[in-house]
Structure formats: C-alpha cells, structure tokens
Amino acid sequence: MSTNTTRSDAIYASLRRAILEQALKPGVKLPEDSIGDTFGVSRTSARNALVRLAGDGLVEMRPNRGAAVAMPSFEEAEDIFSLRRCLEREVIERLCKRMSKDAIDALESHVKEEERAVRASSPRSIRLAGEFHILLAELTGSAELTGFVGRIVSRSSLILARFGRPHSAECGIDEHRSLIAALKAQDRTRAVSIMDAHLHAVEDRANSDDSGREPDVGAILSRYLSPTDQ
Amino acid sequence: MSTNTTRSDAIYASLRRAILEQALKPGVKLPEDSIGDTFGVSRTSARNALVRLAGDGLVEMRPNRGAAVAMPSFEEAEDIFSLRRCLEREVIERLCKRMSKDAIDALESHVKEEERAVRASSPRSIRLAGEFHILLAELTGSAELTGFVGRIVSRSSLILARFGRPHSAECGIDEHRSLIAALKAQDRTRAVSIMDAHLHAVEDRANSDDSGREPDVGAILSRYLSPTDQ
C-alpha cells in the first residue's frame, strides 16, 4: 500500500501548520515557485495547496498578484469572534447533554499535552490551544459542526497572529480545565458562561495590542505624513 | 481594464450553478478532461475548479480515482440540517434586532423573482430558493455568517437533489413570505418558529422519497439478492 497522500496534500498540511503556529505571519507573500522550491516540487503542487488554503480562508489569492497569508481586518475579527461564540455555544450545549467518560479522558489528555508544549515553549502550543476547541466540536459527533468550528478557529488564530501581542499563550489552559469540569458536571449554564468568558478573554488578548491594526501601508504611514518626528 | 476573472473562475461558477440547479446530480463523475473539453480549456483549469468545489463540499475527490458530485449520506443529511437550524436561528435573531426598509424590499423582490422562476418552471427556481436564505444571512451584515450559511445551504441543496422527490419546489414560497412578515413585525419568537418549521418542512421533503437513500450500489442491490422477483 503506497502513500495515498499526494504531494500537494503534504504541502497543504505543512503550510497550514506553519500559518497556525504563526511561523508564517499574516501578510507574508507566498509565491508559487518559492514554495515549490523549498518543498522540492513544482509550482503546480504548490499552487494546488494555495488554492485549498484560500478556500479555508487562511490565504488570500488575488489574480495575477499572487498569494499571501490572509490578513483579517479588525472588522472581520469582530465578526469572526461573534460567530465563533455562537458556534461554540452550540458545541457546549450539545456536549452537556451527554458526556462520555472517554470524551473527558480525551479532553484531559489534550490539556496535558498543551501544558507540556507551553512548558517547552514549543510553537505547537499555539496550535494545540486551537485544537482543544476543535476536539470539543469533534466530541459532539457532528462532522459538519466540527468542520465549521475548525474553520473559524483557524481564522481566529490568524487574528491573534495579526493583532495579539507576540508570545502570549492563545488560550488560558486554566480556563480549558474549568470548562472540562463544568462539562463533567453537566452544568450547562456554567459551561456556556465559562466558554463565553474564555472567548471574550481570547478576543481581548487580540485587542490588547493594536500594533498591526492598520490594514495597509498607506494607513500605517498616514501617521508619519509630517516630516517632523512628533 | 480586462476581465479580472480567470478561466477557472468561470468553470467553477458554471459547475457550481449546474450542481445547485440539479443539472449535475450527486454521484455524477466529473473527469478533468471531459470538463476541460466541454468548456474548451485544459485539464489544469478544470482541475483548479474541481479542487475549489471540493473545498465547498460540493464535489468529492479521491486520489487517483477522480472527482464526482458529492453524495451526502443520510446521516450527513441529518447532521447538516441540524446545524443549519442553528445557523439560521442566529440569522433570524440578528435580523429581528434591526430590520431596514431596504432589507425588506430586497427580500420581497427576491421572493417575486422566485415566484417568476417557479411559474416558468425554470431550473433557476431551485437555486433561488436556496439563495433566499443566503440573502437573509447577507442582510445581517456578517460576511462570516453569510459564508457559513452559503456553504450549508449548498450542501442542503445537494441533499434535496439526492433524496428529495424530483421536481418538487425546494422551499415553500409562502413560508418565505410569512417569514418576511414576521421579520417586518420584528416578532422574534414567531420568526424563529417559522424558520424552524420551514427548515423542518424542507427536511421532510427530503425524507419523503427514499429512492436514493442507500449510500452505495452494494446496499441497493442487497434487496435484490434473491433471484426471484419478490
């Protein structure tokens, strides 16, 4: 049995990981042949991966102008987090109805892994924090819900990469723990309110630093119009 | 100023429309070079479009086995409609908060167009019925919510194409009208309940005919194992 996974699959996965772990920051250009060169494949495979990432909203492709890591605007950020709260509330409410022992085990072991990554200052920690939320969605058993949560969590990561202060943990692990506790107790209202608070905390972390808040160079430089330095 | 729209964009749009209008039914194979031939382009462009449609969940691509219009299973169908109710409830609740005159005009003119298409027995009616829901999402002003609703409405259309009885209108236009009335009155609970009932009605229309309910040929033929005809 051979690979069953094509080369563009590999590139897609690698690029995606690199973006989610903030190794590729929003706005970074992704020319087809550089990518092809670095991965040792042709532009065709690189392009295929880019198209898929564009479908995920992780990269933006403008005709004849190339691809770049997506740069969600501040307005998009608010929009995304608003919808994310809606989706994750649905996740929590579904989970509260029936929470299996295995599910709790999976969540607790995931949090342990998060903790390990944080202690090791591994870039994996950034991605794992998002994947905690995806794991929650998976445990509902709904593939659709999982897919949507995955999409929106990815885009949230992009927002944190763009607006958040660097090297800040994405999600508070303690909040993840207390959420698990509420789920274990099947305390619906408490679980929902913890999740809401958690997501608001994540969103605030994004707003805390507006260094990259301006969408384009023109807007950034508008503050430097005068030749005098303040 | 030239087109600014590439060839694969055109193919993507055409295929998408064909699928949503049920001209291409679930399961139909989509070989790259047939598509390229019929559109007068190369496999490259056709492939690009197929990859994007796969990202939308409208076609399924299996490595080395080609692409085909997606065939959601019965379980997926339930999953999709369940999430759709969640998303559209959010749409309605957001819309009830503030409903502009222009928004109502847009909805009413859309329904009129639906009616025209139905009277003309145009295949457009199928697509327009779905686009009513997308228009509702657009009116919330949330691009993210609109994108998600668009995705899930598309997949719902696929389900109706697969399981629904042929030539049935996808959505009751009357239900669309009464929904508009409830929105105009900003009657939140009534609007939500109309939407819920409407979506259940659509879902029931899917279940009404289980001719295509079996997922694969093996399962279909399991009823024909005995050589005697009943």
Place this chain on the structure above:
DNA sequence: CAAGACAAAATTGCATGCAGTCTTGACGGT
C-alpha cells in the same frame, strides 16, 4: 529636478507531456 513613458524583471494563468495508479476486460489454467 519632477513627472510621465517605457522597458526589463518577476510572477501568475494556462496548456501540454509523461509517468504512475486504478479499472476493466480478456486470457489461460484448473
């Protein structure tokens, strides 16, 4: 010296060719 025109470089959009994989139908052994 500033501003517009223009040419060269960079990069994408697309077509085509080749190799590898899967499917299907035929062939030979039992």
Place this chain on the structure above:
DNA sequence: ACCGTCAAGACTGCATGCAATTTTGTCTTG
C-alpha cells in the same frame, strides 16, 4: 464453466514551457 492473472485503457498527479499581466527600475523630456 469458474477463478485468478494480467494486460490494455482511462484517468489522475505532477513537471515544465509559454504567453500574459503586474510591478519595478530607468530614462527621457519639459
């Protein structure tokens, strides 16, 4: 007549080449 083997066909995965478009740097001109 049946079953396993295998070879031909169909189709995809991928690389490469070419034309078109955008960008950038240079040059001429007022």
